[in-house]
Amino acid sequence: MVRNNVQLNVTEYLDNVYGVQFGVQHPVTGTTVWGTYCPLDDALWSDFHAQAIANAVCSQITGVLPYALLASIGSTRSYSFLPPPDVRRDMPAVLSRLDCGIVAGGVPANISLCSAEASEPLPMPPTLACIQYGDWTNKLISCQPKLFWLAPRLGSVRLVGGANSSYGRLEVINQETLDRGWGTVCAPGFDQEHAQAVCRDLGLPWTQAAVLPASAVPQAPPSQLIALDDIYCRQHWWPTADVHPPLSFARDCMRIWQGSLLRTCGYDADVGVACSGEVIMPLPPSPPSPVYGGYGGPPPPVYGPYGGYGGPPAYGIYAQS
Structure with a gap:
């Protein structure tokens, strides 16, 4: 209607x-x-x-x-x-x-x-x-x-840089730094319970959630904000029943030292999260291809149909003795 x-x-x-x-x-x-x-x-x-x-x-x-x-x-x-x-x-x-x-x-x-x-x-x-x-x-x-029945401490969470949506580098929007957009999380105390909370917030499988090392996901660009560098989480009571809801990273977690510009970690400690427990690690870079010809190396050998170098031998009246 x-x-x-x-x-x-x-x-x-x-x-x-x-x-x-x-x-x-x-x-x-x-x-x-x-x-x-x-x-x-x-x-x-x-x-x-x-x-x-x-x-x-x-x-x-x-x-x-x-x-x-x-x-x-x-x-x-x-x-x-x-x-x-x-x-x-x-x-x-x-x-x-x-x-x-x-x-x-x-x-x-x-x-x-x-x-x-x-x-x-x-x-x-x-x-x-x-x-x-x-x-x-x-x-x-x-x-x-x-x-979310209660007002969140963070604006939103997401995982970026992975081969699929179930894992990647954790990024958040911190209401304290809303004008700078999405930022990374490099909290040293981030553990599996926090990873499970992130996956629940995203509606993804969470029981096998794992914390990834920074090397498992692409590093954030140097210009990107570090939104959380040390975290504190406090769970709230559900407003309509006498129960304790599972931890929500967006709702219950925040930066410990609000307003402080001191950083306890950097981009080399960015948090990654895998919600399914399975991670497709990035492939190592391929070795450079050899360079031939006038750009740095000898030309490749050319073989003719008769096995000789450069082409078949010349026969007949035009052949040189």
Whole structure:
């Protein structure tokens, strides 16, 4: 059942990190007005409602990653990949209500299944409360295969550089250094429990997860950020039941010394993870081919059909004695 005609304008600022604008049809002109979502009802400011909207966005734009990690960014902070703070601050509101937590059976397949109300007037200048408490111009989404009820400490995790998606160099987006994008992990204390947590976060097999030496995966370029150089993980209690969920690397782990620029390791200690327990090690480089001719060596021998060097002997009246 379609409940609204709200449109999405999704920008992928970093790999699997999205910003969202909403489009609403103007009742008089019929044109689409683009802007942000700024709820007027205090009950809709909750993390639950924001998470439900983000899940619906991920379900719509990916089809296969229906859950979202939400990251709030500072409304006055500049980021190289985002519009300037004053542009984000002045973004008009086009929605005063967007409730995606009312759909039975799980995550809505798209935003059109959510309950929505357009702002009045349309567009509406952003209110002070909306700016202070973080409207959707100051939220980023990373789409995932599993649900995170609690706000993650990291923005997202991925494995890169392997021959397949089940292993590679571990990279994360650290909310502390969000403006620098994806970074490596070189934490000396990273062990199998952490590797299993990474694989669970990615929806991959995790029971046989293993930590790989840095030599097993391609080294990151020198210009890339080291996002985590020493880690601390703290598990949380599940909010709806008296149980202890498995460790999540994205949700539960962080850099120990937040704000410090000191590094305890470098790229030669980058963490690699194998989720299946099987790793296709990179082949050693092939030896260089020999160089012939005028570029550094003698020409190869040329054999004719009669076995002589250079071609068959010359017979007949044109042969030289």
